[in-house]
Amino acid sequence: MEHDKIIVRGAKEHNLKNVNVEIPRNKLVVITGLSGSGKSSLAFDTIYAEGQRRYVESLSSYARMFLGQMDKPNVESIEGLSPAISIDQKTTSKNPRSTVGTVTEIYDYLRLLYARVGIPHCPVCGREIRQQTVDQIVDKIMSYDEGTKIQVLAPVVRGRKGEHVKVLESARKSGFARVRADGIVYDLSEKIPLEKNKKHNIEVIVDRLVVKPEITSRLSDSIETASKLSNGIILVNIVGGEDVMFSQKYSCPDHGVSIEDLSPRMFSFNNPFGACPKCTGLGVFLKIDENKIIPDMSKSVRQGAIKGSGWAMEGSSIAAMYFEALAEKYNFSLDAPLSELSPEIIKILLYGTGDETLTIHRKSVYGSGSYEQKFEGIINNLERRYKDTSSNWIKEEIQNYMSEIHCDECNGDRLSKESLAVTVGGINIADFCKKSVVSALEFLDTIEFTEKEKIISAEIVKEIRERLNFLQRVGLGYLTLSRSAGTLSGGESQRIRLATQIGSSLMGVLYILDEPSIGLHQRDNEKLLSTLKRLRDLGNTVIVVEHDEDTMYAADCIVDVGPGAGVHGGEIVCVGDVDEIKACEKSITGQYLSHKRVIPVPEKRREGNGKFIEILGAAENNLKNVNVKIPLGKLVCVTGVSGSGKSSLINEILYKTLARDLNKAKIIPGKNKGIKGIENLDKVIDINQSPIGRTPRSNPATYTGVFTDIRALFATTQDAKMKGFSQSRFSFNVKGGRCEACQGDGIIKIEMHFLSDVYVPCEVCKGKRYNRETLEVKYKGKSINDVLEMTAEEGMEFFANIPRIYRKLKTLCDVGLGYIKIGQPATTLSGGEAQRVKLATELAKRPTGKTVYILDEPTTGLHIADVHRLIDVLQQLVDTGNTVVVIEHNLDLIKTADHIIDLGPEGGDMGGTVIAEGTPEEVAKNENSFTGQYLKPFLNMN
Numbered sequence: 050m051e052h053d054k055i056i057v058r059g060a061k062e063h064n065l066k067n068v069n070v071e072i073p074r075n076k077l078v079v080i081t082g083l084s085g086s087g088k089s090s091l092a093f094d095t096i097y098a099e100g101q102r103r104y105v106e107s108l109s110s111y112a113r114m115f116l117g118q119m120d121k122p123n124v125e126s127i128e129g130l131s132p133a134i135s136i137d138q139k140t141t142s143k144n145p146r147s148t149v150g151t152v153t154e155i156y157d158y159l160r161l162l163y164a165r166v167g168i169p170h171c172p173v174c175g176r177e178i179r180q181q182t183v184d185q186i187v188d189k190i191m192s193y194d195e196g197t198k199i200q201v202l203a204p205v206v207r208g209r210k211g212e213h214v215k216v217l218e219s220a221r222k223s224g225f226a227r228v229r230a231d232g233i234v235y236d237l238s239e240k241i242p243l244e245k246n247k248k249h250n251i252e253v254i255v256d257r258l259v260v261k262p263e264i265t266s267r268l269s270d271s272i273e274t275a276s277k278l279s280n281g282i283i284l285v286n287i288v289g290g291e292d293v294m295f296s297q298k299y300s301c302p303d304h305g306v307s308i309e310d311l312s313p314r315m316f317s318f319n320n321p322f323g324a325c326p327k328c329t330g331l332g333v334f335l336k337i338d339e340n341k342i343i344p345d346m347s348k349s350v351r352q353g354a355i356k357g358s359g360w361a362m363e364g365s366s367i368a369a370m371y372f373e374a375l376a377e378k379y380n381f382s383l384d385a386p387l388s389e390l391s392p393e394i395i396k397i398l399l400y401g402t403g404d405e406t407l408t409i410h411r412k413s414v415y416g417s418g419s420y421e422q423k424f425e426g427i428i429n430n431l432e433r434r435y436k437d438t439s440s441n442w443i444k445e446e447i448q449n450y451m452s453e454i455h456c457d458e459c460n461g462d463r464l465s466k467e468s469l470a471v472t473v474g475g476i477n478i479a480d481f482c483k484k485s486v487v488s489a490l491e492f493l494d495t496i497e498f499t500e501k502e503k504i505i506s507a508e509i510v511k512e513i514r515e516r517l518n519f520l521q522r523v524g525l526g527y528l529t530l531s532r533s534a535g536t537l538s539g540g541e542s543q544r545i546r547l548a549t550q551i552g553s554s555l556m557g558v559l560y561i562l563d564e565p566s567i568g569l570h571q572r573d574n575e576k577l578l579s580t581l582k583r584l585r586d587l588g589n590t591v592i593v594v595e596h597d598e599d600t601m602y603a604a605d606c607i608v609d610v611g612p613g614a615g616v617h618g619g620e621i622v623c624v625g626d627v628d629e630i631k632a633c634e635k636s637i638t639g640q641y642l643s644h645k646r647v648i649p650v651p652e653k654r655r656e657g658n659g660k661f662i663e664i665l666g667a668a669e670n671n672l673k674n675v676n677v678k679i680p681l682g683k684l685v686c687v688t689g690v691s692g693s694g695k696s697s698l699i700n701e702i703l704y705k706t707l708a709r710d711l712n713k714a715k716i717i718p719g720k721n722k723g724i725k726g727i728e729n730l731d732k733v734i735d736i737n738q739s740p741i742g743r744t745p746r747s748n749p750a751t752y753t754g755v756f757t758d759i760r761a762l763f764a765t766t767q768d769a770k771m772k773g774f775s776q777s778r779f780s781f782n783v784k785g786g787r788c789e790a791c792q793g794d795g796i797i798k799i800e801m802h803f804l805s806d807v808y809v810p811c812e813v814c815k816g817k818r819y820n821r822e823t824l825e826v827k828y829k830g831k832s833i834n835d836v837l838e839m840t841a842e843e844g845m846e847f848f849a850n851i852p853r854i855y856r857k858l859k860t861l862c863d864v865g866l867g868y869i870k871i872g873q874p875a876t877t878l879s880g881g882e883a884q885r886v887k888l889a890t891e892l893a894k895r896p897t898g899k900t901v902y903i904l905d906e907p908t909t910g911l912h913i914a915d916v917h918r919l920i921d922v923l924q925q926l927v928d929t930g931n932t933v934v935v936i937e938h939n940l941d942l943i944k945t946a947d948h949i950i951d952l953g954p955e956g957g958d959m960g961g962t963v964i965a966e967g968t969p970e971e972v973a974k975n976e977n978s979f980t981g982q983y984l985k986p987f988l989n990m991n
Contacts, residue, residue, distance in 0.1 A: 072590075085615050097561045102122075157313075166498065347388055688949055710727055752890060757776075839871055943984060949971075965978040
């Protein structure tokens, strides 16, 4: 029946070639194909875009005004569409206030739980606190020194926006004469200026008194009046001093500490009533780091041991004058290594001379002289300048010498001490969030509620438990709820949103996912697949863009797009179940699934060069003080279940230490006791999936350096010589040859204020980047723009007789990027494509044989055929004597490694140890290794 299918006709978005396809509804459908074949163009840019556009058009004109006009994708028609929800990997929140708990809404329910059944304690002594009576409050106030002037206040508005006219009018009619608004006392007979869109605090002044024995009765009446006005909260202002809060609800009898009525906002670190006042709810703040000011104690001041904006000895005569004055006063040499100076001298350099002054000798072309001045210290100077400056440039410069440190007020827990003093089951909300998903579920089962608390908390606990279960089902049981959302991988953040969608229990929806298996160990794949099936069984259509074999076998239908990539793709090769795909002769996917094509296991493993890098005492995040030896001159795979500590070991410790010591990078490595064997290396290169540039000016030609060669070639043409054009004439980054209307971008950015920016082709150059005179220069009949519009394959053929250009374009083709345009804007490249552009750039360089390449899941976004190609490229890098360290879950890549380091056994607290290491065959024999068990069939060891 027609309504059982989504029918796409005439899809021409990007490289799709007038595609017609029928996709079954309410099924699990995998769209697969080579990287760049058009999978995402079909799934996201056609089906999802049209589903989203139709949904927006169904809204009122008022709602559409905020959403803007959505372009119709280039497709003739789509029938059978449902409302579409896209769960991709590009929307990971980088907001430091977002955590796993807030993203999944679990934290909202936890706040409600703590507000309803939490037990308050005194933040000072920790004892459980009770409500205060009027008599107790009066006794406390009467204990103040006789003659103390006080005001009794009733807080009627706390942190609420508005002009609050009714509140003020009510207070005036009730006979009160004054209020305090935002700390300023006003007479109620005058107009009180309150901004409508700002949050305000308003207290009614109930009474003004001087503490003496005869006021007891009047004070008691005033306390009761204030309590009635403000629901049991009373503020007593000691004139000229602080406010003291009393509550008829909760108070510590020993310390007089009162806590307001428990409410959900009290447990929000994004609300001023709950957030720690020092770090404003971030849990960390930036502080100047001594190790970044003095990175190398073996150098002297004169050799530049002291770093810091404006404090480099060689770059500042002012800094030199201070250092010379310090050396004269405290009798030390500026040529002595800092390691030989006393701790007191180092402290003076960093934190200043206190009240003591220095004699500064000023020398300049205008004359010389001396004057006395205190020295504030380099760290104090930088912190003062950072706080006072309004210049973003100066702030960014000083931030190079800062590190994030845990807030010492809240110990990184983000909340105020009053909020952290409330417990459920004996722990506060921050400690609950530090538990992993698995531990949190176990803890919920141990809480003993009273009968009354059970009735209040039943629904809340049910919601929390369900959401925790959803996270566990998608293989994220190792995550803690306090984990910052910005530290999650693309795969993790996508699975979190997947868990959230299951929690919403929607039916009749079209879900489109982008490689949800990324970053997932084979052991956890089954959990993910059962989640996708559950989403389907709720009555939804689930379309997954995926290359994972397990997902293809679990799918009800597979749509294979291809046959090749770029201009060679854009067609539907085959549609059917896994057996039909296997039987399809034209399908490259089918050939790998049926094992007609295979990625071979190497006949023998490399011996390496006999040298090692040894990491000692790795203890970052969940690593358990492990020692790890990485052999050099080999392809090394670091494996383990999700959250086992792979990224902590390689990215945080190994890469950052090598980058600091070899590349002079200003970064702080993760916790470890040292790394041996660095002298055997000359550089480290992290080939990650970050963009090769953040503007349309960056492209594969500029990144690989081939554009410099192309520009030099154009400058040697007869046309260029006649016009007097040099190489710079063919750059779109400088004036001269570029189109000035778009400044060489080829597109114009139109700022839409509340909507995302829109890019339109430049009307002057029609998107060609250059002015007319530059475009008239031709090489073999092609202008510089024509060359940038060529694919790498076409360029390789075109420049076949120019070796230096041919070689660089060939490496792009070798890594499977023959289909991308040489001048394709970096902003349009996927993470996998950007990573392969970087790989191609490294391949084109002359090898030193002493380089370490680090790659984190390079198979992300790659089809099996592309993985085959990637493995060949990585083997080439190792064949030239270099070392390649790869974090990976893909078993086809792992089986080709020379050496495996397997971490585990589980994720989170249950991980962080080395389970197995050695050749793939040795790891496969280890019964404790999950990776080894799944690797056996790939090595034909079953």
